Amino acid sequence: xxxxxxxxxxxxxxxxxxxxxxxxxxxxxxxxxxxxxxxxxxxxxxxxxxxxxxxxxxxxxxxxxxxxxxxxxxxxxxxxxxxxxxxxxxxxxxxxxxxxxxxxxxxxxxxxxxxxxxxxxxxxxxxxxxxxxxxxxxxxxxxxxxxxxxxxxxxxxxxxxxxxxxxxxxxxxxxxxxxxxxxxxxxxxxxxxxxxxxxxxxxxxxxxxxxxxxxxxxxxxxxxxxxxxxxxxxxxxxxxxxxxxxxxxxxxxxxxxxxxxxxxxxxxxxxxxxxxxxxxxxxxxxxxxxxxxxxxxxxxxxxxxxxxxxxxxxxxxxxxxxxxxxxxxxxxxxxxxxxxxxxxxxxxxxxxxxxxxxxxxxxxxxxxxxxxxxxxxxxxxxxxxxxxxxxxxxxxxxxxxxxxxxxxxxxxxxxxxxxxxxxxxxxxxxxxxxxxxxxxxx
Amino acid sequence: xxxxxxxxxxxxxxxxxxxxxxxxxxxxxxxxxxxxxxxxxxxxxxxxxxxxxxxxxxxxxxxxxxxxxxxxxxxxxxxxxxxxxxxxxxxxxxxxxxxxxxxxxxxxxxxxxxxxxxxxxxxxxxxxxxxxxxxxxxxxxxxxxxxxxxxxxxxxxxxxxxxxxxxxxxxxxxxxxxxxxxxxxxxxxxxxxxxxxxxxxxxxxxxxxxxxxxxxxxxxxxxxxxxxxxxxxxxxxxxxxxxxxxxxxxxxxxxxxxxxxxxxxxxxxxxxxxxxxxxxxxxxxxxxxxxxxxxxxxxxxxxxxxxxxxxxxxxxxxxxxxxxxxxxxxxxxxxxxxxxxxxxxxxxxxxxxxxxxxxxxxxxxxxxxxxxxxxxxxxxxxxxxxxxxxxxxxxxxxxxxxxxxxxxxxxxxxxxxxxxxxxxxxxxxxxxxxxxxxxxxx
Numbered sequence: 048x049x050x051x052x053x054x055x056x057x058x059x060x061x062x063x064x065x066x067x068x069x070x071x072x073x074x075x076x077x078x079x080x081x082x083x084x085x086x087x088x089x090x091x092x093x094x095x096x097x098x099x100x101x102x103x104x105x106x107x108x109x110x111x112x113x114x115x116x117x118x119x120x121x122x123x124x125x126x127x128x129x130x131x132x133x134x135x136x137x138x139x140x141x142x143x144x145x146x147x148x149x150x151x152x153x154x155x156x157x158x159x160x161x162x163x164x165x166x167x168x169x170x171x172x173x174x175x176x177x178x179x180x181x182x183x184x185x186x187x188x189x190x191x192x193x194x195x196x197x198x199x200x201x202x203x204x205x206x207x208x209x210x211x212x213x214x215x216x217x218x219x220x221x222x223x224x225x226x227x228x229x230x231x232x233x234x235x236x237x238x239x240x241x242x243x244x245x246x247x248x249x250x251x252x253x254x255x256x257x258x259x260x261x262x263x264x265x266x267x268x269x270x271x272x273x274x275x276x277x278x279x280x281x282x283x284x285x286x287x288x289x290x291x292x293x294x295x296x297x298x299x300x301x302x303x304x305x306x307x308x309x310x311x312x313x314x315x316x317x318x319x320x321x322x323x324x325x326x327x328x329x330x331x332x333x334x335x336x337x338x339x340x341x342x343x344x345x346x347x348x349x350x351x352x353x354x355x356x357x358x359x360x361x362x363x364x365x366x367x368x369x370x371x372x373x374x375x376x377x378x379x380x381x382x383x384x385x386x387x388x389x390x391x392x393x394x395x396x397x398x399x400x401x402x403x404x405x406x407x408x409x410x411x412x413x414x415x416x417x418x419x420x421x422x423x424x425x426x427x428x429x430x431x432x433x434x435x436x437x438x439x440x441x442x443x444x445x446x447x448x449x450x451x452x453x454x455x456x457x458x459x460x461x462x463x464x465x466x467x468x469x470x471x472x473x474x475x476x477x478x479x480x481x482x483x484x485x486x487x488x489x
Numbered sequence: 490x491x492x493x494x495x496x497x498x499x500x501x502x503x504x505x506x507x508x509x510x511x512x513x514x515x516x517x518x519x520x521x522x523x524x525x526x527x528x529x530x531x532x533x534x535x536x537x538x539x540x541x542x543x544x545x546x547x548x549x550x551x552x553x554x555x556x557x558x559x560x561x562x563x564x565x566x567x568x569x570x571x572x573x574x575x576x577x578x579x580x581x582x583x584x585x586x587x588x589x590x591x592x593x594x595x596x597x598x599x600x601x602x603x604x605x606x607x608x609x610x611x612x613x614x615x616x617x618x619x620x621x622x623x624x625x626x627x628x629x630x631x632x633x634x635x636x637x638x639x640x641x642x643x644x645x646x647x648x649x650x651x652x653x654x655x656x657x658x659x660x661x662x663x664x665x666x667x668x669x670x671x672x673x674x675x676x677x678x679x680x681x682x683x684x685x686x687x688x689x690x691x692x693x694x695x696x697x698x699x700x701x702x703x704x705x706x707x708x709x710x711x712x713x714x715x716x717x718x719x720x721x722x723x724x725x726x727x728x729x730x731x732x733x734x735x736x737x738x739x740x741x742x743x744x745x746x747x748x749x750x751x752x753x754x755x756x757x758x759x760x761x762x763x764x765x766x767x768x769x770x771x772x773x774x775x776x777x778x779x780x781x782x783x784x785x786x787x788x789x790x791x792x793x794x795x796x797x798x799x800x801x802x803x804x805x806x807x808x809x810x811x812x813x814x815x816x817x818x819x820x821x822x823x824x825x826x827x828x829x830x831x832x833x834x835x836x837x838x839x840x841x842x843x844x845x846x847x848x849x850x851x852x853x854x855x856x857x858x859x860x861x862x863x864x865x866x867x868x869x870x871x872x873x874x875x876x877x878x879x880x881x882x883x884x885x886x887x888x889x890x891x892x893x894x895x896x897x898x899x900x901x902x903x904x905x906x907x908x909x910x911x912x913x914x915x916x917x918x919x920x921x922x923x924x925x926x927x928x929x930x931x
Contacts (some may be wrong), residue, residue: 239589247866248840264866283866286839291863294847325723325858325871326832367835367871368862384833389826390768393809398686399729405736416767418925420810421733424689429767429809483860 050300051234057306060105067255071153072098072109075135077177079111080319082131089092089116090127091164095182097221100189102197104205109157112179114164117172123146135159142172158166168272180271185225188253188270199234199305200224204306206486207292209285209409214345219289222351226277228269229253238293245290247283279355288485295487307486312478319469321481327367328386329468330359330437331476332379333461337453344373354449355441363388363432372476376449376459380473380480386437389463391416396426438464492742493676497637499748500644502547513595514540514551517577519600521553524573531558531567533606537624539663542631544639546647551599555620556606557612563587570603577601586616610714622713627667630695631710641676641747642666648747648928649734651666651727656787659724660733668709668719671695680735687732689725730927737929749928761911763923769809770828771910772801772879773918774821774887775903779895786815789893794821797883798893804882805830807875814918818901822915822922828879828906834856838868880906 060068076092083090096110111460115124125145132138132189136159138150147160163172168180189197201224204210212220220229230251233235245265252258252268259268264286265278268409296304313321322329337344348371356366364385372378396411397403399421407426411419416429434440441462446455463470468477501509514667515606525532538552539545555573557566567587574580575648578601580592589602605614610622619737631639645664646652655661661669672693673679676872687707694700694710701710706728707720738746755763764771774797779786807826814820838853839845849868853861858871883904888897905912926930 200577247840284863287863290842291662291846319857325869365835366866367833368869384831384835391809391826393807393826398689400732404733417763417923418930420925421729422727424729427810429769445734481859483862 050302050305050400051199053302054199054202054305058104058198059195059202062325064105064224067105067153068098068107068109068155069107071155071157072111073261075109075111075152075157075340076144078135079113081135082263085243086127086131087115087119095178096324098223098410099182100185100194102185102189102194102221102225104198104201108154109152109159110178111157113159114179115161116420117163117165117170117350119163121443123307124161124163128159129140131161132159139387142180149439156274163396171272177269177272177275179322181222181269183228184271185222188229193228193233196228196233197225198238200228202305202489203234203292203296206303206307207288208485209289209292212280214280214342215283215347217280218285219281220277223267223277226253226270227251230267231268234466240353241290241293242297247286248256274457282370290483292487301487303487310478310482310486312475315469315471315474318474318477318481325382328383328437328465329477329480330381330383330441331461331463331468331473332381333376334338334454335380335459336375336377339453339459344453347375347453348377348379350405350449351377351452351454353450355379355445356381358444358448359437360384360441361482362434362437362444363392364440365435370476370480372479374475378473378476380476381437382480383437388432388435390432390435391429392432394430400424438462492744492747495744496641496747499646500640501637502545504676507546509595510540510545510547510549510551510597513597513599516646517551517594517599519554520577520743521555523556524576528569528573529557529561531557533847535624537620541624542627542636543864544627544631544636544643544663544667545775546640546643548597550598551594552620553599553601554617555601555603555623557603559605559607559612561605563614566603566605570601573603574601580884596691613714619714619717619734623664623711627664627671630671631667635670635675638670639677640805642670642679644747645676645734645738645781648729648745648749651731652773654722656722656784658727659722659787661718661723661729665709665719665723668695671694672709678778680738683735684739687728689728692700698736720754721759726923730844734927734929743929744786752920752924752926752928754917755924757911757913757916760923762918764824767824770825770879770907771919771922772823772825772828773903773905773910773915774823775901775905776817776821776882776896776899777901778815778817778819779900783897786895789895790819790821791814792891792893793819793896796893797821797887798823800886800890801879802824804876804879804886805834806856806882810922812918813923816917818847819896820918822918823879824922825879830874830877832877833871834874834876836870836872838870840867842866878906880904 054384072094079092083092091114093112095112095116098107098109100153129146129148136150137156138148141149142148146336147158148451162175165176168177179210204219209218211218217464227237230253231240243381247264250266253270254271261273261276263276263279265281267277269275269277352371353401356369359366366381367384368382371382396407408419411428414428414430414452419426421426514536515767518536521749522535525534533556535554535556537554540549540551551646555570571588571590572581574590578590578592578599583589583591589600591600602617604617607618618847643652651660653660667678672695673682689706692708695712697716698815701716703718705718705826706725707723709719711717711719794811794813798811801808808823809826810824812822838849853870856872857869861868887898
């Protein structure tokens with residue numbers, strides 16, 4: 048039996064699961080319709096998402112949209128949407144572009160989302176208004192025998208860590224996997240295309256017509272709104288990883304691509320030995336994890352990692368690798384070529400003919416490391432490096448770096464460098480940096 | 490008395506000097522005419538250069554051109570030119586674009602150069618054919634009272650080290666100084682313009698009409714040939730130095746700009762202390778001085794300095810400054826931030842989607858410093874640095890650097906690094922690197 052058949056046996060919902068999902072959905076729809084009709088007779092209720100499209104892997108999220116006539120003001124729509132949600136679900140309220148209610152019913156996660164019932168996507172009033180069109184498009188265009196191909200592709204992407212358009216992952220959305228299967232035909236054809244044809248900026252579309260311009264690794268024009276790139280949330284590294292994993296899988300298909308074994312962090316001794324062998328300098332910046340939702344947190348973490356990196360680089364430190372790790376703290380980990388730099392630095396000044404020349408000369412004319420000199424028409428001078436130690440630099444300048452807003456307070460800041468990073472608390476963070484094995488590699 | 494008047498008293502030739510020059514010139518012309526007429530009655534003889542233009546500083550070079558009809562073949566022109574030269578001057582033969590004879594008469598250097606007598610510069614047959622037109626242009630356009638302004642400008646440029654279009658200097662030619670004085674009016678106006686108006690790529694012209702395109706710091710369209718930039722030999726550093734010196738002179742005029750005191754090389758102890766203070770690493774590459782003329786030697790020295798620099802830089806060494814020095818050896822001197830680098834290096838591979846991806850992976854998949862990883866869509870891997878010592882690098886790779894042809898044999902190569910450079914032999918070379926004082930600075 049092929050690996051893909053084996054995987055399908057595990058991920059296609061069985062009869063019991065389907066029954067539970069269907070029963071849950073029909074009861075929910077009934078209750079939502081009931082509550083909606085009490086509030087406004089013009090409201091309609093619709094099942095959207097992977098359950099509606101029958102492309103889910105158990106357990107699915109159940110997405111129910113309450114559709115309001117466009118003439119109802121936004122504020123009223125949001126208020127009434129929440130009201131219905133609260134009555135049906137004993138859930139918590141969430142805020143994406145606008146509020147919705149999330150709850151658990153029969154062990155299944157349910158999202159109850161208000162949106163506008165628009166004629167077509169040129170009349171968008173909120174971002175979620177597109178979702179019913181997506182559901183409709185897939186129901187009309189995805190063939191019966193392609194549904195399990197979507198499931199395979201989703202599980203493959205989950206296994207290699209590129210599934211999900213949320214900020215934590217920056218990967219492929221469910222809708223994008225469905226479009227890819229429609230476009231290429233089946234799971235195998237998608238990964239074959241990725242292996243051989245995909246490159247940065249590749250453009251795919253299921254329909255002709257006007258198209259926006261996007262600078263993205265993958266551009267899939269949304270068939271229900273050609274001005275939108277369905278893959279806009281996909282980062283270049285997830286895109287690249289999907290290409291690489293597709294090639295590796297085609298070379299040697301293995302279950303582990305779909306279900307990678309759980310990763311064990313390296314032992315502290317392994318970590319020490321590895322860094323020792325490389326002769327590099329580890330540096331860890333730790334702060335308290337801000338209390339914000341993941342879609343806010345992860346962009347800020349990446350911004351902060353880049354900002355600290357830019358500060359280090361500008362001061363002359365060579366960054367070989369970096370990573371972040373999150374638990375109750377956020378860890379920013381850097382592997383530096385060296386955490387200590389020589390005391391002298393070459394400072395490039397303005398061109399000799401420039402108006403800034405005089406200021407440069409009056410500042411540096413009697414520098415301690417010799418006079419300014421001319422190279423390729425520019426003033427140059429040797430100067431004392433302000434910070435020869437990376438830790439010193441961060442102690443004095445971290446707050447001037449470009450940090451995510453939630454990290455600007457430097458709450459519970461801790462800086463560790465060199466051998467002092469080798470602690471149990473840092474083990475997982477250092478593992479993230481050092482252990483580049485993917486789940487399917489040994 | 491102003492400094493400029495004082496300088497003029499020293500540099501304008503006095504009556505005795507003028508008489509000697511004039512007598513020498515008229516006798517020479519007579520003898521050359523006599524010899525030329527024996528060979529071919531169509532030849533004409535002409536005094537060109539700074540003596541003809543009366544812009545020389547004593548002692549001048551005397552340039553006499555023997556002008557051949559254009560129908561005479563090149564080979565014949567060169568042979569007959571040398572024959573006349575040998576008879577008149579007991580001199581050595583020189584080879585620029587074509588051969589000429591140089592000798593000493595009454596203690597004055599005399600060049601006897603054959604060229605073609607062309608109607609205008611569109612009929613150029615050799616590079617020197619333009620010279621009689623230059624002489625003619627200056628004689629017709631430089632006013633009597635501007636001749637000493639040219640002398641001041643020449644002496645100023647000599648003093649600050651930017652006078653001469655030859656490869657050793659890469660500075661301003663005599664003809665260029667004359668054109669600048671015609672253009673701006675007098676010495677003071679030239680340096681005022683340089684101080685305030687000059688910038689990289691500035692274009693000057695005394696005539697209207699068609700113009701070539703040049704990428705040079707200074708473009709002065711040759712009034713006798715608008716396709717030529719008179720300042721084409723000027724390097725950006727000499728250009729910049731002239732601007733800087735002009736500003737400094739205007740700020741505080743001093744004799745030393747024209748007649749800088751002789752430079753004393755630093756003492757070895759000073760050199761050591763300076764390098765010590767900076768914490769940098771000196772590196773000297775020495776080779777035998779090739780036996781070629783300066784116009785060939787200096788471009789090769791610069792090419793070699795750049796080539797060694799590029800090799801060091803590519804291997805990760807940060808060059809703070811470099812210089813060369815010539816005596817019976819050629820010294821290439823580098824001041825490195827550090828002559829030792831950490832053992833590990835970040836190696837950037839191809840984009841993951843590229844066709845080179847597979848080769849990269851098969852080479853690095855099991856590297857000693859961990860697996861390849863993806864950053865911004867590219868493969869990266871940590872690798873062992875090939876050479877952690879600059880000297881080791883040069884011992885093993887110098888012959889692969891882009892060196893001047895005469896340096897490729899690495900004749901009498903000697904490499905010195907760190908404290909071993911502090912020898913009497915290297916003192917002048919290290920002084921050139923470290924002592925950035927100009928003659929007018931204290």
